[in-house]
Amino acid sequence: MRLVTGLLMPPTPPDLLPPVIIALCVFLVLAGHVTLESGLVRAKHSVNAAAKLLVLAGITILIVWTAGYGIMNAGGPIVGRGPFMPADGGADLVFAVAIACAAATLLSGPLAERTTLRAYAALVAVFGLAVLPFVMHWAWADGDTAGWLKATGFVDLAGGGVIHVAGATAALVASSVVGPRTGRFNGTRRSLVVQSQSFPFAALGVMLLWLGWFGIAIGQALSAGLAVAPVVINLILAGAAAITATFLANQVRPSRITVVHIIHATIAGVVAASAAAHLLHPMGAVALGVAGAGAALAGARALETAEIDDALGIASAHLFPGAIGVLAVAFCQPGNLLAVLALQAAGLLAIVAWAAAVMGAAAYGLRFVMRLRVGAEEERIGLNVTEHAMTTDVAMLVSQLGALNLNAGAFAYLEADSDGELGQIAREYNRAVDIFQAQIKGVKEKLTLAEAAAEQANDLNARLAGEVQEREERLDAATREVAFLTDQVARALIAVETLKGVRSGLVRLIGRTFRQPIERLHLMARRAASSRHQDDIDALIEAAREESARLARRLADVLDYAQASAIESPPTGDQAPMEKLIGEVNLLYRPRAESKGVKFRVVWTPEISSMSANAVALRKIMGELVNHAIATTPRGGIVNFSAKRGPGGELVLDVVDSGAGVSPGELAQALDPLSEGSGTGEAELGLALVKKLIDLHGGALTIRSKPGAGTQVRATIRAEHLGRPLAAAG
Incomplete structure (x- = not known):
């Protein structure tokens, strides 16, 4: 009867519609978060990101309706006294549900990419029942008996401490109990925090979050009888200031401050202004937004030092700016600064302590009743598959290639969605398998005929038997080389799976790498099939080996390029003196130049003897530049290679040719083989790889070339990436 009575209650008065609409706007935070997380996590975990959001919404809404709303309400200094499971809580209930769902989304990022969905649901339930309702009651519950923080004068208008600090604290404590992602922290090595699959998606998510937070601030301002416009303006200004400050830092230090940090700063600026949005002067909002962005970046580095893994890197954008915003309330009341600062600090510590204690106890307790995280192999495969039995075309191809590697001597076809973005690679690979199998079948048939002829001619039997054995050995060698090519394809595609930012370009690059060799093999197979001469059979075997070796070299270049694209800073180990590296270039390439009739001249200044650099990177840079110059210079031409120290201590390499x-x-x-207009022929990655390596070293690559007049190349390596030889250093 109670449910029926609830359905027949009078309609909501018109004056209550705006608060309900504002509360519903807060639900944009959920849409914003799932968009943000889907844009920042790797594709193999994207389905799990969406599933977590839906589970969070369902569990949190029911918990708030049954018990959380009653705890939040007034009734006592520590906990509210109902109503529980209300038939009509009005706009207040809708607002409470929306805020709880928005706050619970903070758990998602620090637990992403390795937590089971069941464990995540349990942690969300703990947060929605035992953490957030109590903190909201303490700071916001009003009436005859207000929450104890509210009664002391603690101020937090839009949830800088209540939502952002409490949620981020609980999330990071749970993350530390679950543990970091596999390989995230390995001694002094730190893997990439984010391998985004869609930065535009992530940016859209941030804008939706911003809009949803306006709803929280407006709802709180209306309930307190405050003017709404100044509150909204301050949140806008704080977010804009944080974005601008981080953008300027990105222009100065692009290797340290990236586009991802701009996304984090947008969140941090709005969070920093949330607690005191009704007290701030616009200039104060701008200053607080900049301070929040700085606190978020510094906090992220502190969490990394503590080896607490936040997969999205946004928990620090809530925790530290939120804390600064809560303390900033005191500076809006300069007449009573110290007293208010002490009060705000005490309230902030109470929120952090409660959230950390409850979530820490719950996470440790849950370890004994359920599995909190997936295994290392399940994490590698991706939560889309292990948690939801869903996959992507890239994951499917990588899995199939991994199976092929277990039996590298066998041929098998790859399966992929013909309309998918990687379907073209699967089709080209399958065509290659068909051609190689046809070649091998034809060769074996001709070998069988040769054996029959040997049996008929006893006088030639011994010689033909030897030839048959030799051809079989060469055929087996060709088969092994083709199997090696399969392994190279697997490595290249795994590199594509890892590099979401350049995946589509690498797909085109691999497709171009396959096309011409496959067409050549196809023509040779047709010609050999129509001939019975042993010379044609020998030519076919040699062609298969040569083309497989060519493809292996091309794919190795693609893999080197992919690996160079995957790192953000140059390697620091394997330092070698520059004199030794230049001597190796002279020793290796002088015979090549002389055999071609090109005059090769190598010079360097005495200051080079005091420099050392990463041996792998510098060998590749110098080798590719010199090799390219020799290859493009005709007989009788000149190639000059020189090295010197620049005015700023940098290494300057000059390669000039008359090619x-x-x-x-x-x-x-x-220089950009991944672009749409990079042609249809086989990919040459030498100069592109050199540019990647020089960019990693913070240097510059300048190329001046004119058809018929030669080429001048200058490459610089910044001084901070150069060392001193061990002998000199000692």
């Missing part, structure tokens, strides 16, 4: 030169369009394609 054919290239046009600006060809040069642009050589």
Whole structure:
């Protein structure tokens, strides 16, 4: 009867519609968070991100309706006294439900990519029942008996401490109990925090979060009888200031401050202004937004030092700016600064302590009743598969190639969605398998005929038997080389799976790498199939080996390029003196130049003897530049290679040749092989790889070339990436 009575209650008065609409706007935070997380996590975990959001909404709404709303309400200094499971809580109930769901989303990022969905649901339930309702009651419950923080004068208008500090604290404590992602922290090595699959998606999510937080601030301002416009303006200004400050830092230090940090700063600026949004002057909001952005970046580095893994890197954008915003309330009341500062600090510590204690106890307790995280292999495969039995075309291809590697001597076809973005690679690979199998089948048939002829001619039997055995050995060698090519394809595609930011370009690059060799093999197979001469059979075997080796070299270049694209800073180990590295270049490439009839000259200044650099990177840079110059210079031409110290201590490498030169369009394609307009032929990645390595060292690559007039190349390596040889250092 109670349910029926609830359905027949009078309609909501018109004056209550705006609060309900504002409360519903807060639900945009949920949409914003799932969009943000889906944009920042790796594709193999994207389905899990969406599933977590839906589970969070369902569990949190029911918990708040049954018990959380009653705890939040007035009734006592520590805990509210109902109503529980209300038939009509009005706009207040809708607002409480929306805020609880918004706050619970903070658990998602620090637990992403390795937590089971069941454990995540349990932690969300603990947060929605035992953490957030109590903190909201303490700081916001009003009436005859207000919450104890509210009664002392603690101020937090839009949840800088109640929502952001409490939620981020609980999330990071749970993350520390669950543990970091596999390989995230390995001694002094730190893997990438974010391998985004869609930065535009993440940016859209931040804007939706911003809009949802306006709803929280407006709802709180209306309930307190405050003017709404100044509150909203202060939140807008704080967010804009944080974005601008981080953008300027990105222009100064792009290697340390990235686009991801701009996303984090947008969140941090709004969070920092949330607690005192009704007290701030606009200039104060701008200053607080900048301070919040700085606190978020510094806090993220502190969490990394403590080896607490936040997969999205946004928990620090809530915790530290939220704390600064709560304390900033005191500076809005300069006449009573110290007293208010002490009060705000005490309230902040109470919120942090309660959230950490409850979530820590719950997470440790849950370890004894359920599995909190997936295994290392399940994490590698991705939560889409292990938790939800769903996958992507890239994951499917990588899995199939992994199975092929277990039996590298066998051929098998790859399966992929023909309309998917990687379907073209699967089709080209399957075509290659068909061609190689046809070649091997034809060769074996001709070997069988040769054996029959040997049996008929006793006088030639011994010689033919030897030839048959030799051809079989060569055929087996060709088969092994093709199997090695399969392994190279697997490594290249695994690199594509890891590099979401350049995946589509690498797909095109691998497709171009396959096309011409496959077409050549196809023509040779047709010609050999129509011939019975042993010379044609021998030519076919050699062609298969040569083309497989060519493809292996091309795929190795793609893999080197992918690996260079996957790191953000140059390697620091394997330092070698520059004199030794230059001597190796001279020793390796002088015979090549002389055999071609090119005059090769190598010079360096005495200051080079005091420099050392990463051996792998510098060998690749110098080798590719010199090799390219020799290859493009005709007989009788000149190639000059020189090395010196620049005015700022940097290493300056100059390679000048009298070769054919290239046009600006060809040069642009050589430096960016992943672009749409990079041609349809086989990919040459030498200059592109050199540019990647020089960019990692913070240097510059300058190329001046004119068809028919030669090429001048200058590469610089910044001084901070150079060391001193061990002998000199001692």
